[in-house]
Amino acid sequence: MPKTTPFHPRLEALNRTKIWDNWAGYLTAPRYQYSDLSEYYAIRNSAGLLDTSPLFKYRFSGADATKFLMHAMARDIRKCRVGQAQYTTWCDDNGFVIEDGVIVRTTENDYLLTAAEPNLRYFRQINRKIGLADCQIDDVSADYGILALQGPHSLNILRGLTADAEKLRYFRSVQTEIGDKPVLLTRTGFTGDLGYELWIKAEDCLDVWDTLMAAGKDYNITPLGLHALKIARVEAGLLLLDVDFSSTRYAWVDAQRETPIELGWEWMFRGLHKDDRDFIGRVAIESEIANKTSRWKTVGLTVDWHHYQQLHREAGIMPPLDGVFHEGTMNIYRQSEIPWDYAGYATSLVYSSILRKHIAIAKLPLDLCEPGSQVSLEITIIRRSVNVLARVAEMPFFNPNRKTNLI
Amino acid sequence: MSQQNYDAIVIGGGHNGLVNACYLAKNGLKTLVLERRHLVGGAAITEELLPGYKFTTFSYALSLIRPDICEELNLPQHGMMTLPMPNDFHPGFNGDYLKFNGDAYEDYHEVARYSAEDAEALHDFRHLMNRVCYAMKPIMDSIPPNSRSDDPEELQRVADLHGYLEGLDDDIQELIHKLWRGSIAEVLDEYFESELLKGLMASSSIIGSMVGPRSPGSGLVWLFHKMGEYDGSFGSWGFHKGGNGGFTQVLAKALRSFGGEILLDAGVSEVLRQEGRTTGVRLTDGREFYAPTVVSALDPRNTFLKLVDPAELPADLVSHIEAYKFQGSASKVNFVLNDVPPYPGFEGNTEIFRGFTNVGPTLDYLQEAFEDAAAGRISRRPFIDACVQSTVDPDMTPPGKHIMSCFVMYTPYHLAESDWDTERETLGDIVQETLNEFFPGFHDIVEHREVVTPLDIERIVGISEGNIFHGELFADQMFMNRPAPGWNQYRTPIAGYYQCGSGTHPGGCVIGAPGKLAAQQILGDLVSAI
Ligand SMILES: Cc1cc2nc3c(=O)[nH]c(=O)nc-3n(C[C@H](O)[C@H](O)[C@H](O)COP(=O)(O)OP(=O)(O)OC[C@H]3O[C@@H](n4cnc5c(N)ncnc54)[C@H](O)[C@@H]3O)c2cc1C
Numbered sequence: 041m042p043k044t045t046p047f048h049p050r051l052e053a054l055n056r057t058k059i060w061d062n063w064a065g066y067l068t069a070p071r072y073q074y075s076d077l078s079e080y081y082a083i084r085n086s087a088g089l090l091d092t093s094p095l096f097k098y099r100f101s102g103a104d105a106t107k108f109l110m111h112a113m114a115r116d117i118r119k120c121r122v123g124q125a126q127y128t129t130w131c132d133d134n135g136f137v138i139e140d141g142v143i144v145r146t147t148e149n150d151y152l153l154t155a156a157e158p159n160l161r162y163f164r165q166i167n168r169k170i171g172l173a174d175c176q177i178d179d180v181s182a183d184y185g186i187l188a189l190q191g192p193h194s195l196n197i198l199r200g201l202t203a204d205a206e207k208l209r210y211f212r213s214v215q216t217e218i219g220d221k222p223v224l225l226t227r228t229g230f231t232g233d234l235g236y237e238l239w240i241k242a243e244d245c246l247d248v249w250d251t252l253m254a255a256g257k258d259y260n261i262t263p264l265g266l267h268a269l270k271i272a273r274v275e276a277g278l279l280l281l282d283v284d285f286s287s288t289r290y291a292w293v294d295a296q297r298e299t300p301i302e303l304g305w306e307w308m309f310r311g312l313h314k315d316d317r318d319f320i321g322r323v324a325i326e327s328e329i330a331n332k333t334s335r336w337k338t339v340g341l342t343v344d345w346h347h348y349q350q351l352h353r354e355a356g357i358m359p360p361l362d363g364v365f366h367e368g369t370m371n372i373y374r375q376s377e378i379p380w381d382y383a384g385y386a387t388s389l390v391y392s393s394i395l396r397k398h399i400a401i402a403k404l405p406l407d408l409c410e411p412g413s414q415v416s417l418e419i420t421i422i423r424r425s426v427n428v429l430a431r432v433a434e435m436p437f438f439n440p441n442r443k444t445n446l447i
Numbered sequence: 448m449s450q451q452n453y454d455a456i457v458i459g460g461g462h463n464g465l466v467n468a469c470y471l472a473k474n475g476l477k478t479l480v481l482e483r484r485h486l487v488g489g490a491a492i493t494e495e496l497l498p499g500y501k502f503t504t505f506s507y508a509l510s511l512i513r514p515d516i517c518e519e520l521n522l523p524q525h526g527m528m529t530l531p532m533p534n535d536f537h538p539g540f541n542g543d544y545l546k547f548n549g550d551a552y553e554d555y556h557e558v559a560r561y562s563a564e565d566a567e568a569l570h571d572f573r574h575l576m577n578r579v580c581y582a583m584k585p586i587m588d589s590i591p592p593n594s595r596s597d598d599p600e601e602l603q604r605v606a607d608l609h610g611y612l613e614g615l616d617d618d619i620q621e622l623i624h625k626l627w628r629g630s631i632a633e634v635l636d637e638y639f640e641s642e643l644l645k646g647l648m649a650s651s652s653i654i655g656s657m658v659g660p661r662s663p664g665s666g667l668v669w670l671f672h673k674m675g676e677y678d679g680s681f682g683s684w685g686f687h688k689g690g691n692g693g694f695t696q697v698l699a700k701a702l703r704s705f706g707g708e709i710l711l712d713a714g715v716s717e718v719l720r721q722e723g724r725t726t727g728v729r730l731t732d733g734r735e736f737y738a739p740t741v742v743s744a745l746d747p748r749n750t751f752l753k754l755v756d757p758a759e760l761p762a763d764l765v766s767h768i769e770a771y772k773f774q775g776s777a778s779k780v781n782f783v784l785n786d787v788p789p790y791p792g793f794e795g796n797t798e799i800f801r802g803f804t805n806v807g808p809t810l811d812y813l814q815e816a817f818e819d820a821a822a823g824r825i826s827r828r829p830f831i832d833a834c835v836q837s838t839v840d841p842d843m844t845p846p847g848k849h850i851m852s853c854f855v856m857y858t859p860y861h862l863a864e865s866d867w868d869t870e871r872e873t874l875g876d877i878v879q880e881t882l883n884e885f886f887p888g889f890h891d892i893v894e895h896r897e898v899v900t901p902l903d904i905e906r907i908v909g910i911s912e913g914n915i916f917h918g919e920l921f922a923d924q925m926f927m928n929r930p931a932p933g934w935n936q937y938r939t940p941i942a943g944y945y946q947c948g949s950g951t952h953p954g955g956c957v958i959g960a961p962g963k964l965a966a967q968q969i970l971g972d973l974v975s976a977i
Pocket residue numbers: 458459460461462463464481482483484487488489490491504505506507508509510511713714715716744745777778779854904907908909910914915916917947948949950954955956957958
């Protein structure tokens with residue numbers, strides 16, 4: 041029996057399609073209404089509300105918690121002050137990525153982390169090995185529900201409920217109350233838009249859901265299924281575990297593994313030379329940066345609009361736009377004399393309604409990574425492989441000012 | 448008199464003028480748009496007539512805008528955002544209704560409540576319709592051949608076109624033929640039996656046009672509207688963020704990004720000519736602007752009979768333009784509401800209003816409405832295409848309020864026994880009363896009402912007789928005949944003077960194609976001249 045999140049009684053009533061997916065063992069709705077696009081556009085135009093409670097949640101506390109995270113996490117946790125949040129990754133000794141996640145520093149010695157996979161034993165093992173006296177690591181997954189309230193009107197909704205939302209900056213957090221229930225509010229999200237996430241005690245979840253839905257009624261607040269989120273996250277250039285990369289923990293060979301640099305997270309290591317931490321994977325990461333030994337890079341790709349139209353016209357069919365959503369492997373070739381000259385592959389290909397074109401996340405060799413570089417992406421037209429012109433593009437594909445601005 | 452020199456001047460900042468100017472500016476011409484009003488957009492504007500309330504005064508939904516234009520002018524980058532319409536609601540009599548959710552099988556079962564055969568036929572019909580539209584798309588998106596030219600190249604293009612049409616699948620050809628000259632009712636009667644479904648499907652056949660669903664000509668109006676698309680789905684519509692005025696503001700931004708200029712409050716009174724060539728324009732206030740290329744984005748009557756002296760034009764052209772039919776038939780009534788309209792069983796349900804709400808239950812209802820208009824009267828029970836954009840776009844109204852745009856047919860420009868200044872509130876009352884009939888209690892939720900008559904459209908937007916398409920979409924004034932045979936390629940008899948409004952191919956709606964294709968012609972002519 042799949043488990044249900046604390047919001048389930050509400051979600052069940054709202055899920056018009058009655059179709060559920062399994063996310064980490066929990067029932068989750070791919071969509072609540074038939075139109076994925078309406079849910080998607082709530083994120084870009086009004087506000088969407090998403091239950092992300094199936095994520096694993098960990099608390100790190102005690103006087104040594106910071107020390108522990110300095111070692112376990114690849115990105116420097118000391119840059120995350122109290123009241124801030126940090127997007128981070130943790131790697132193995134060879135500098136291959138285990139996972140990524142957002143960590144919130146709630147007080148000097150207290151952190152909360154979300155992760156896609158179980159990591160309790162993994163983190164505790166590390167702690168046992170380095171033997172820090174005062175660092176507790178707890179699985180608090182069942183103690184909290186998490187909601188993501190995302191979209192340009194998310195602040196308008198929160199503004200009426202708490203005075204703390206207004207001045208909350210990007211990647212900051214604040215302990216506040218929503219309808220007299222304590223809530224940890226962070227200005228974070230997986231949509232690339234203005235948005236917030238709320239950690240809510242399990243027993244308060246339904247009340248807070250109701251409060252938000254009522255406050256959002258006049259702002260077209262829309263329950264979001266995972267599908268809408270997945271379109272938005274590709275536009276935002278945010279990578280998804282098991283789609284755009286796999287964890288080194290369950291890989292067989294290095295070809296399945298990726299380094300943070302290969303995933304495009306080099307920016308996490310900007311001050312590395314001034315950073316004296318002994319963190320897991322440091323030697324390998326440092327050497328990769330210094331010797332430029334990355335095997336590929338993760339880049340954005342946009343499909344050439346005219347060529348896509350032309351290929352379908354030649355085949356005599358309407359080019360599929362809405363509904364193109366492909367999480368898998370699509371081959372990419374060099375535009376060279378040699379036919380089918382393999383270059384790399386795309387992992388997520390979606391039609392972006394707001395950008396009016398197909399976009400993808402891809403892995404390409406370093407010489408093809410300059411924005412504007414032209415490649416051929418293999419797609420299928422009437423069951424035949426066809427190469428369509430695509431260009432390397434900067435990610436995020438969609439990046440509105442409101443995401444980071446003080447409003 | 449001030450004087451300034453440009454490479455190109457576009458008269459009229461409607462969406463076609465803006466699209467045209469974008470292409471000219473993008474191709475390096477120093478381009479100026481002259482707009483008579485205090486804002487650009489023409490029929491596609493959004494106005495905050497009451498603080499916090501955004502009215503789509505005229506045009507209110509988007510579909511025909513050519514996808515290639517959005518791509519080539521980078522419109523998404525400038526803020527283009529078309530919200531989907533996930534639902535359509537079609538109230539009937541005695542509690543009947545059709546409510547579409549956008550799920551193929553849910554919609555099947557919805558129609559099957561009235562007829563299982565219709566539900567299945569709808570799938571077949573939609574598929575055929577998609578194939579017809581895809582076949583017609585290249586024709587819509589290219590400059591039509593000139594039927595009056597002896598140029599071998601043009602003769603070849605006419606021949607090619609015939610060849611292309613004859614090469615299409617038989618069922619596609621057959622439907623195109625029926626739609627081109629016939630009525631939509633003939634086509635619908637062949638496929639469907641449910642009067643409610645036929646009523647809904649016929650609505651696109653009468654929009655803005657002085658035809659009933661049983662009149663010949665309604666087929667073509669219908670086909671024209673189905674040529675629009677939303678994310679690759681023909682016949683689907685959306686709301687531009689902030690209304691259609693939001694879209695024309697995006698065009699204005701795009702134009703500035705290409706280096707084009709816009710001058711507001713600049714009504715043009717005359718196109719300047721010298722020895723058969725244009726040299727620029729004179730404004731109503733006497734200012735003059737000079738350019739070797741001048742493009743009129745106004746309707747054909749303005750372009751040929753007002754901005755220049757028709758005596759200088761070929762008599763054949765003048766007589767065609769004089770005979771060109773405007774006969775505006777549509778108007779708008781826009782309401783501020785304190786709730787969504789109450790439909791029995793759906794009270795307070797905003798979901799059903801997230802797309803078109805189609806008041807016009809049956810073919811008979813629509814035909815009767817037309818017959819009133821044919822006799823020179825406002826339809827006693829009008830067809831109303833209602834949209835409550837605020838259900839999906841919270842930026843349209845203050846929280847808790849709604850704005851409902853109602854497009855109303857038929858309201859003939861030429862009233863037999865009265866005039867529009869007298870009948871404005873009569874129209875408002877008829878529309879409100881009709882809505883109250885279908886949504887009992889509607890009267891109680893109305894907080895404010897704005898009535899826009901065909902005469903208002905003429906006075907404010909400057910479109911002759913208030914025809915929303917700059918002239919009827921009838922076969923004899925479409926394609927090679929729009930606006931007149933021989934003058935369908937955006938040129939005029941005056942060298943350097945061009946036309947790009949909705950009165951040119953392919954026609955009206957927020958579509959952009961006239962603007963783009965005219966630019967293609969202009970740029971081509973400039974290259975040939977070198
Ligand atoms: C009430 C109404 C509802 C409609 N609803 C829809 C809809 O929902 N969807 C849709 O796709 N289409 C709709 N249409 C049709 C569509 O809006 C029009 O076909 C289209 O906007 C016309 O664009 P245009 O650029 O060709 O001309 P216009 O929009 O008419 O622009 C002409 C411009 O020229 C300016 N002008 C006039 N005279 C002068 C002068 N002498 N000097 C300088 N400037 C001048 C005008 O002010 C105006 O800005 C509607 C139209 C109306 C009127």
